[in-house]
Amino acid sequence: MLIDSHAHLDSPRYAEDREALLHRAWDAGVRTILSIGIGEGPETMHQALEISRQYKDQPEIPRIFASAGIHPHEASLADDAAYAKLDQLLQQPEVIACGEIGLDYYYDNSPRDIQKAAFRRQMEIAAARQQPIIIHCRPSENSTNAWDDTLDLLEAQWKRTGLGGILHCFTGEWDHARRALDAGFLISFAGNITFPKAQPIRDAASQVPLDCILVETDAPFLAPVPNRGKRNEPAFVREVAAKLAELRQIDSEAAASRTTENFHRFFGTAPQLES
Numbered sequence: 001m002l003i004d005s006h007a008h009l010d011s012p013r014y015a016e017d018r019e020a021l022l023h024r025a026w027d028a029g030v031r032t033i034l035s036i037g038i039g040e041g042p043e044t045m046h047q048a049l050e051i052s053r054q055y056k057d058q059p060e061i062p063r064i065f066a067s068a069g070i071h072p073h074e075a076s077l078a079d080d081a082a083y084a085k086l087d088q089l090l091q092q093p094e095v096i097a098c099g100e101i102g103l104d105y106y107y108d109n110s111p112r113d114i115q116k117a118a119f120r121r122q123m124e125i126a127a128a129r130q131q132p133i134i135i136h137c138r139p140s141e142n143s144t145n146a147w148d149d150t151l152d153l154l155e156a157q158w159k160r161t162g163l164g165g166i167l168h169c170f171t172g173e174w175d176h177a178r179r180a181l182d183a184g185f186l187i188s189f190a191g192n193i194t195f196p197k198a199q200p201i202r203d204a205a206s207q208v209p210l211d212c213i214l215v216e217t218d219a220p221f222l223a224p225v226p227n228r229g230k231r232n233e234p235a236f237v238r239e240v241a242a243k244l245a246e247l248r249q250i251d252s253e254a255a256a257s258r259t260t261e262n263f264h265r266f267f268g269t270a271p272q273l274e275s
């Protein structure tokens with residue numbers, strides 16, 4: 001039984017075959033997906049929730065939870081209407097987290113001070129609604145700048161809430177993971193854990209306590225080897241779990257079940273019983 005803790009099921013790249021893709025995920029053993037609700041900007045951040053509702057209780061389709069948030073790329077589009085919409089979405093029962101939010105200094109699609117302001121404001125909204133947060137963090141090339149700023153903000157503003165969250169698609173160093181773990185976060189690894197040059201990510205994945213690890217695809221992006229470069233999809237989370245198993249010297253089923261347990265324990269959600 002596998003979980004994909006981070007997939008963009010609302011991507012337009014799935015418009016033609018979303019249902020078939022969900023069946024493929026089921027056939028691969030995926031029973032739960034967290035559908036990330038950033039849309040293509042605040043205007044469409046409700047789409048993940050709609051997908052969660054659309055496929056609810058369908059046979060041979062994983063259970064789909066949703067999040068809602070304003071990605072740092074779109075921070076400059078965050079106005080009062082967007083924050084009000086986010087607040088509304090966070091009150092829906094299918095929405096179990098605020099995200100992905102954070103800082104992206106690699107693309108700098110929004111100015112950094114605006115990214116920080118949107119990040120902080122969303123942490124306030126999430127705290128008021130008692131929702132954990134999903135963090136996107138990407139520093140500039142050969143730098144840890146976004147990690148330093150993200151962790152400083154989490155420690156200053158978020159840690160005290162006790163709500164924790166997920167560091168998604170972790171690419172930092174062990175020290176960043178350790179600070180996040182101290183702040184109540186789970187660390188989620190994505191398909192780049194399989195890339196030949198990603199030894200630092202594998203080193204971190206070897207050290208994070210097994211009860212604090214999740215796996216994800218970040219589909220449609222970042223397909224793991226052997227599908228690297230193709231459109232990613234939740235079924236491929238199997239390759240991420242297999243690589244994690246190899247690193248931790250446990251079998252694939254154990255990696256799958258441990259990460260699934262971690263998700264449900266953290267969110268207080270119930271796993272689907274049948275296999």
Ligand SMILES: [Zn+2]
Binds near residue numbers: 100136168
């Ligand atoms: Zn991200």
Ligand SMILES: [Zn+2]
Binds near residue numbers: 006036100
């Ligand atoms: Zn994402």
